[in-house]
Amino acid sequence: MGGHLLEAEFFVHEGVPVFCLPLVTLSAVWLVISIETADLSTEGIKLKRGNSINVCIEYKNGEKNLKVFMNESIIKPKAPVLDVDIDLSDFLKESMYVGFSGSTNGSTELHLVESWSFQTSGFLPLRPKRRPHNVSDSSVVVAPQIQLSTARNLKTKFRLGLVIGGPTFCCALAVIFGWISIEKYKRIKKKRSFKTEIVTGPRQFNYKELKAATRGFHSSRIVGSGASGTVYKAFFISTDTAYAVKRSKHTYGGKTEFLAELSIIACLRHKNLVHLQGWCVEKGELLLVYEFMPNGSLDKVLYPESQSCHSLPWPLRYNIAVGLASVLTYLHQECEQQVVHRDIKASNIMLDGNFNPRLGDFGLARVMAHGRSPVSTLTAGTMGYLAPEYLQSGKATVETDVFSYGVVVLEVACGRRPIKMEAEGQKMVNLVDWVWGLYSVGKITEAADKRLNGEFDEEGMKRLLLVGLNCANPDCVERPSIRRVLQILNNEADPALLPRAKPTLIFPDNLPVSIEDIVSDAEEIEMAQEFCEVEEGDLTAQPQNTEFKTAP
Secondary structure, three states: OOEEEEOOEEEEEOOEEEEEEEEEEEOOOOEEEEEEEEEHHHHOOOHHHOOOOEEEEEEEOOOOEEEEEEEOOOOOOOOOOEEEEOOOOOOOOOOOOOOOOOOOOOOOOOOOOOOOOOOOOOOOOOOOOOOOOOOOHHHOOOHHHHHHHHHHHHHHHHHHHHHHHHHHHHHHHHHHHHHHHHHHHHHHHHHHHHHHHHOOOOEEOOHHHHHHHOOOOOHHHEEEEOOOEEEEEEEEOOOOEEEEEEEEOOOOOOHHHHHHHHHHHHOOOOOOEOOEEEEEEEOOEEEEEEEOOOOOEHHHHHOOOOOOOOOOOHHHHHHHHHHHHHHHHHHHHHOOOEEEOOOOOHHHEEEOOOOOEEEOOOOOOEEEOOOOOOOEOOOOEEOOOOOHHHHHHOEOOHHHHHHHHHHHHHHHHHOOOOEEEOOOOOOEEEHHHHHHHHHHOOOHHHHOOHHHOOOOOHHHHHHHHHHHHHHOOOOHHHOOOHHHHHHHHOOOOOOOOOOOOOOOEEOOOOOOOOHHHHOHHHHHOOOOOOOOEEOOOOOOOOOOOOEEOOOO
């Protein structure tokens, strides 16, 4: 197959950019004849620089002249880099291909063709191949054929534009859309990251999504319950996240005040707090959404239903006491506003995946300014954890929280509930009284949980038990501050000396809560294995004398 091919070549020869116009004869043997070359360095053009180069190749058939214009700008230069007189009649066929190709001969090439175009003008249309028999050659009308040719050329150009420009336009749109999407994703991710680090706060959940996440609050999803509400495990498939949803048993008349107080508590941030994730107030219910703690509450671990369960190791027990003291120090002394929890007990202390303590359930908490006198309220809390002066005055203070903390510490060390029935089933034994009795005879370490089988640090156990007794001192003036407790547990201070006999307190006849009212909820609990909870409400005061005495 014979023929001719005209090429425009760009290459670098011995470091000098060169433009070459070779003529190739297509036959059995390829013959390349270089018609003209041009040194591009004299024009200030360097192919290796990586700049965009615009090339325009013009051929005027009437003048039999071919010019090549090159520039690093979009403006066509006045002078060509190559000006060649050549007759391309043999190359210009009725049907032919015009295009470009490239090769690097095995070398790495970084150049690319960003765009190209081709156009012709000034060519006369071909004569029609068939003419009417009664029309002579000299009488052929050319004008209509020019119009048809022009229309055909426009149609061809339009099709060519669609073929070339269509995919290019679509690719450009795809690139732009992808870039916009990536930038938008980066902004959203950065914004979410900023919110997570700075202002991660609770949000309002939809009742429908909480109901779906708890399978309609199904009984199989219950992970805990108390006098104030039931806790369900909620799993959100969309985020692969588990939450704990507390469903209150009571509706709150003062919803606005409750949410205002809750928003303050929700801003608290400490590693030993169960963080509030959100809330939902719909259909007459108040739902609180918390972090889900995989190891449940402390009471479930200390008092497992199955006797075959492993006992909580000593290092974890001591760590729980330290962590709880740390978070109470934060609430009592380090927050902008002082927070009194009022319901510190084993069932309100959750354990995360590493058995670190997390204080939760701020339903009874009170927020007040530092140094401000507490306001009297109706007594609320759980028997066995309530400080004596709280029962007398109804005033919740940081000292009443310290008392409850001391009871929890004794629970952790001894593995006994705050109030326990003796084996005979005839007498209720108070945990503080029991430990103080052992302390009075110099056998305080015998109060250690027997399930530990002696696998504990004796000095650490003694320190922990003394901290518990100091905090549970009936005389609130003698109780240490929670910061002092933290220093003692961290071996930065020694426990205060305690009297051998537990102090005796006698209450006056104005106790705002009767014993009958306090234990009224005990009917639904099996003897002393559980404790009754005292909630805020209408309580009837009955005058009486109550005395705390030392166990003989």
